[in-house]
Amino acid sequence: MSNRYNQMFAKLKEQKQGAFVPFVTIGDPNLATSLDIIKGLIDGGADALELGIPYSDPIADGPTIQKANIRALEAKVTPKDCFELIKQIRQYNADIPIGLLLYSNLIFAKGLNDFYALCADVGIDSVLVADVPARESAPFKQMAEKHDVDAIFIAPPNGSEKSLKHIAEQGSGYTYLLSRAGVTGTETVANMPIETVIAALNNYNAPPALLGFGISQPEHVKAAIESGAAGAISGSAVVKLIETNLDNPTKMVTEITDFVRVMKAATGK
Amino acid sequence: MTQKLDAYFGEFGGMFVPELLVPALEQLEQEFIAAQNDPAFKQEFESLLKEYAGRPTPLTLTRNFSPNPLAKIYLKREDLLHGGAHKTNQVLGQALLTKRMGKSRVIAETGAGQHGVATALACALLGLECRIYMGAKDCERQQPNVFRMKLMGAEVIPVDAGSGTLKDAVNEALRDWSATYEDSHYLLGTAAGPHPFPTLVREFQKMIGIEAKEQIVQAEGRLPDYVVACVGGGSNAIGMFADFIDEKDVKLIGVEPGGHGLSTLKHGATICKGTKGILHGAVTYIMQDDDGQIEESYSVSAGLDYPAVGPQHAYLHATGRAEYVAATDEQALEAFQTLCRCEGIIPALESSHALAHALDIAKAATEETIIVVNLSGRGDKDLAHVHRVLEQGGHYE
Numbered sequence: 001m002s003n004r005y006n007q008m009f010a011k012l013k014e015q016k017q018g019a020f021v022p023f024v025t026i027g028d029p030n031l032a033t034s035l036d037i038i039k040g041l042i043d044g045g046a047d048a049l050e051l052g053i054p055y056s057d058p059i060a061d062g063p064t065i066q067k068a069n070i071r072a073l074e075a076k077v078t079p080k081d082c083f084e085l086i087k088q089i090r091q092y093n094a095d096i097p098i099g100l101l102l103y104s105n106l107i108f109a110k111g112l113n114d115f116y117a118l119c120a121d122v123g124i125d126s127v128l129v130a131d132v133p134a135r136e137s138a139p140f141k142q143m144a145e146k147h148d149v150d151a152i153f154i155a156p157p158n159g160s161e162k163s164l165k166h167i168a169e170q171g172s173g174y175t176y177l178l179s180r181a182g183v184t185g186t187e188t189v190a191n192m193p194i195e196t197v198i199a200a201l202n203n204y205n206a207p208p209a210l211l212g213f214g215i216s217q218p219e220h221v222k223a224a225i226e227s228g229a230a231g232a233i234s235g236s237a238v239v240k241l242i243e244t245n246l247d248n249p250t251k252m253v254t255e256i257t258d259f260v261r262v263m264k265a266a267t268g269k
Numbered sequence: 270m271t272q273k274l275d276a277y278f279g280e281f282g283g284m285f286v287p288e289l290l291v292p293a294l295e296q297l298e299q300e301f302i303a304a305q306n307d308p309a310f311k312q313e314f315e316s317l318l319k320e321y322a323g324r325p326t327p328l329t330l331t332r333n334f335s336p337n338p339l340a341k342i343y344l345k346r347e348d349l350l351h352g353g354a355h356k357t358n359q360v361l362g363q364a365l366l367t368k369r370m371g372k373s374r375v376i377a378e379t380g381a382g383q384h385g386v387a388t389a390l391a392c393a394l395l396g397l398e399c400r401i402y403m404g405a406k407d408c409e410r411q412q413p414n415v416f417r418m419k420l421m422g423a424e425v426i427p428v429d430a431g432s433g434t435l436k437d438a439v440n441e442a443l444r445d446w447s448a449t450y451e452d453s454h455y456l457l458g459t460a461a462g463p464h465p466f467p468t469l470v471r472e473f474q475k476m477i478g479i480e481a482k483e484q485i486v487q488a489e490g491r492l493p494d495y496v497v498a499c500v501g502g503g504s505n506a507i508g509m510f511a512d513f514i515d516e517k518d519v520k521l522i523g524v525e526p527g528g529h530g531l532s533t534l535k536h537g538a539t540i541c542k543g544t545k546g547i548l549h550g551a552v553t554y555i556m557q558d559d560d561g562q563i564e565e566s567y568s569v570s571a572g573l574d575y576p577a578v579g580p581q582h583a584y585l586h587a588t589g590r591a592e593y594v595a596a597t598d599e600q601a602l603e604a605f606q607t608l609c610r611c612e613g614i615i616p617a618l619e620s621s622h623a624l625a626h627a628l629d630i631a632k633a634a635t636e637e638t639i640i641v642v643n644l645s646g647r648g649d650k651d652l653a654h655v656h657r658v659l660e661q662g663g664h665y666e
Contacts, residue, residue: 056562057436057548059443060287066430079560104285105547109561131547133288154288163291181289182448 004097004125005150005173008047009208009230018267019231020221021210022238022260023050023101025068026085027077029242033249034072037242038089040253044260047267048097049089050128050233053082055103060130062185064236067243079106083122090123099126099152099173104140112139116147126150126173134166141170152176155197155209164197168206175201177209177229185236190214190224198228218266225267234263274298276464278584284463286443286550293450298465300370305472310365314473317361321394322351324358324476328484328641333611334624340631343493344614344644345481347505354617354646355477355505356387360456362473364391367454374398374453378442380407380435381571382414383650384458389423399423402441406433407571414650432565435575439549459502460579463550467507467579474508481641482512489639495630497522498643499622500593501537501573503582505645514590523582524626526568527595537566539578540586540593548577554586569598569658570618570651596625604628605648605655617646618655 012019022041027034041049054072058065086098100119107115107129119127127149132140134153144151150173155164157178167175177197179190190213201209208230215221216237224232238256245252276283284294304310318324326346335342347355367375375397379385385401392399401418405427408415418425431437439462446455460470478496485493496513498506500523513519528536536542543554548563556564556576566576585591596604601618604625608616616624620643627642648655 056431057440059440059549060447062444063430070431073562105555105557105561105563107561108545108547108552109557109559131285131287131550133284133286133291135291136283136285156289156292158289158292160292163288167288178289181450183444188448 004095005048007095008097012047016269018221018225018229018269019047019210020045020260020264020267021048021050021231021233022046023052023233023235024238024242025052025054025065025072026082027054027072027075028068028239029071029246030075031077031081031085033252035085035088036249036253037256039092040257041260042093042096044257045264046096046260047231048099050099050101050235051086053079053100053102053106055106058103060183062183062187062236064186064239064243065184068239079110083118086122086124097125098123099128100124101128101130104129104132107140112143116143116149119149120147124149126152128152128154128176134163134170137170154178155201155206157181157191157194157197159197161200164200165204168201168204171207173207174230175206175209176233177211179211179213179215182213184213186214186216186240188214190220194227194229218262221263221266225269231267274302274465274468278581279587281553281580281583281587282464282467282551284550285547285552286463287447289447290443290450293446294463294465296370297366297469300366301465301469304366304369310369314362314365318358318476322357322361323349325480326350328481328488330488331612334608335631336628337631337634339636340634340638340640342627342631343485343639343641345477345509345641347477347643347645348614348616348620348647352387352390353649354383354387355474355508356384356458357390358476358508359470359473359504360387360391363454363456363469364395364397367397367456368395370454372452372454374400374449375456376400376402376442376445376449376453377456377458378402378435378438379458380404380438380574381650382407382411382418383572383646385423385425386414386417388456389418389421392423393421400445401425402428402438402445404432404434404438405429407435411571436563459504460507460581461502461549461551461553461577467551467581470504471507471511471581474504475511477505477508477643478510478512481509485639485641492516492519493639493641495520495522495638495640497524497623497627497630497640499524499573499619499645500540500578500582501526501575501619503579505643507579507581509643510585510591521585521591522626523591523593524622525593525595526570526573526622527597527600528567528569530597531595535567536595537568537574537576538595539576540582541595551580553577553580553583569601570622572617572619573622594626596622600625602655602658614644615648616644617648618651620645
């Protein structure tokens with residue numbers, strides 16, 4: 001496994017901070033602007049990055065991230081372009097953990113072995129497949145391990161003890177903890193507290209939990225960390241800033257960088 | 270909790286959904302198994318099928334449709350079922366399961382509106398709240414069905430996202446379900462999607478083949494040579510095939526929508542021309558580009574216009590047990606008109622694809638041949654559409 005997540009969590013522990021992890025879809029609204037946006041996320045103080053590869057049928061995503069996928073696909077962004085862009089990000093910053101979040105058919109089409117080999121090659125630390133639950137994960141996990149990429153699992157709020165145990169044992173890097181049911185988006189805010197799920201995950205020695213879905217304000221980040229999460233992931237709120245500034249890329253990047261700064265400032269323990 | 274169904278058909282199928290939906294699908298699987306073993310459930314289902322929907326449906330020997338005296342063509346008359354198509358069968362089964370699970374709300378996707386109408390009627394009958402997701406484009410094209418659903422108390426939500434057609438309606442229904450599974454059942458419309466739907470829908474449709482088998486043996490004293498059905502998602506075909514799969518001498522033929530032709534990009538023949546991939550929860554044949562982005566399917570018949578296919582059909586194809594062919598729009602429209610003129614039966618455009626291929630088999634027959642075609646639905650819903658198409662390209666007349 002890559003060590004970037006471990007190093008990040010160790011450093012944050014020392015600094016008594018939680019992690020703030022922003023998500024964007026690569027290539028939204030186009031490749032050039034997307035590169036600036038992602039550099040802006042890093043400049044704003046993101047502890048790690050969660051990046052999506054645009055897909056035609058994102059069933060786990062709400063309207064905001066669906067539109068991001070559509071914008072990127074309309075800009076003709078391909079998985080190959082996404083990997084090229086990640087290479088550039090890796091040159092910009094060698095240490096920040098980079099996670100991919102995508103849908104299974106993009107991996108299937110490339111071939112599992114080739115896909116994870118490519119991830120390792122460009123410096124990706126983890127892969128989360130939105131439509132591969134733990135019960136279907138074996139072949140994906142096996143290839144991830146083969147290529148030293150962390151396989152991220154989702155811990156749902158409705159998960160049974162048995163499934164949380166399975167997720168704890170299978171996952172590495174971090175655990176993606178869902179704050180609520182539904183799809184991504186700020187339409188429904190995070191449902192906290194989530195202490196019981198975190199307690200169960202800790203009990204089974206799961207990788208540190210990052211809380212996602214409905215995280216759009218510094219108070220959400222603060223509440224996530226107070227509930228015992230190791231940090232928070234915010235996607236739709238970041239993507240909204242892309243959507244509202246499509247006519248002004250400079251302002252877009254500035255606003256996104258500022259947003260990350262404000263959210264990161266709420267991670268102190 | 271110990272009993273489980275196999276989620277795979279060989280390498281096809283599975284449960285490729287967000288982790289959140291797994292408990293809902295596993296609950297459905299458990300409840301389905303329990304219901305199958307519960308005589309009271311079976312009795313209620315059977316009595317609804319008989320007294321409400323009108324089963325068994327007849328098997329009709331066509332009088333004038335076959336172009337060859339050596340070939341007899343029989344039609345399994347799902348067009349006579351309440352609701353006008355085979356869809357009513359499995360919708361009643363799933364609506365009963367919904368009540369059994371103590372859920373009060375049903376969500377469903379629909380393309381042309383047939384599954385939406387079937388779902389709406391079952392929900393009206395059984396007192397369930399009903400929300401139908403339908404592509405915005407389809408809502409415009411299928412106004413009468415939108416009205417039918419609303420008449421029966423369903424809420425119809427037009428889906429703007431993506432292409433505004435069936436696949437986007439499925440996406441939206443899945444999104445709804447991932448927030449509402451505690452009180453809602455997703456009543457999927459075909460034998461596709463994540464486990465347990467392909468199995469569950471087949472089991473709630475297989476009376477088609479069971480009846481047809483009894484009826485043909487009674488009429489002819491033997492099994493048919495061919496059983497033919499159209500395949501979009503594949504529910505009428507799997508319902509027809511299921512009881513014949515072990516009868517090795519019976520050739521099973523699925524007819525996919527060939528659209529403008531398999532050499533063009535405008536078709537929906539996922540088995541004939543698609544490649545292996547994952548869509549809507551299952552490994553199956555799908556229409557996709559080299560990167561794995563899902564492509565739009567096309568067919569003159571909205572009910573076959575879907576870029577994936579049920580995983581059991583993928584398996585029957587891979588193992589060679591069933592053969593999958595395509596009929597073009599033009600062939601289907603010709604067969605549509607031929608059946609109207611020869612038999613006084615207006616078939617659904619979907620079923621017309623199966624009829625077109627049955628005509629080809631009949632023409633080629635050199636010895637006595639018995640063909641059973643699943644006439645999966647009636648064509649009333651297609652009248653305006655066919656009228657328009659025929660006016661535009663009069664050569665079909």
